Amino acid sequence: MTxxxxxxxxxxxxxxxxxxxLDQECxxxxxxxxxxHLDECSPCLEQYGIEEHLKILLARKxxxxxxxxxxxxxxxxxxxxxxxxxxxGPAGLRADAxx
Numbered sequence: 001m002t003x004x005x006x007x008x009x010x011x012x013x014x015x016x017x018x019x020x021x022l023d024q025e026c027x028x029x030x031x032x033x034x035x036x037h038l039d040e041c042s043p044c045l046e047q048y049g050i051e052e053h054l055k056i057l058l059a060r061k062x063x064x065x066x067x068x069x070x071x072x073x074x075x076x077x078x079x080x081x082x083x084x085x086x087x088x089g090p091a092g093l094r095a096d097a098x099x
Contacts, residue, residue: 008033
């Protein structure tokens with residue numbers, strides 16, 4: 001995507017956590033780190049914008065229904081496993097980032 005050596009955080013790590021960032025489900029320190037990366041990296045910022053628009057569209061079309069907490073936890077674990085299994089960068093995936 002970009003030359004990740006120029007960033008404190010790898011692009012793959014940022015993109016793997018973009019939904020946590022959008023949902024404000026990561027801690028303040030991680031959120032600041034992700035925001036700095038997005039400010040510096042236009043390809044990641046562009047992808048973030050796409051995800052943000054998708055989130056808005058989903059919220060509008062789904063009426064704001066909330067999934068049960070147990071389902072959300074299972075889904076989050078499944079996504080995390082898929083990202084790790086496909087080389088998405090486990091360094092950016094932290095258990096404490098989800099709560």
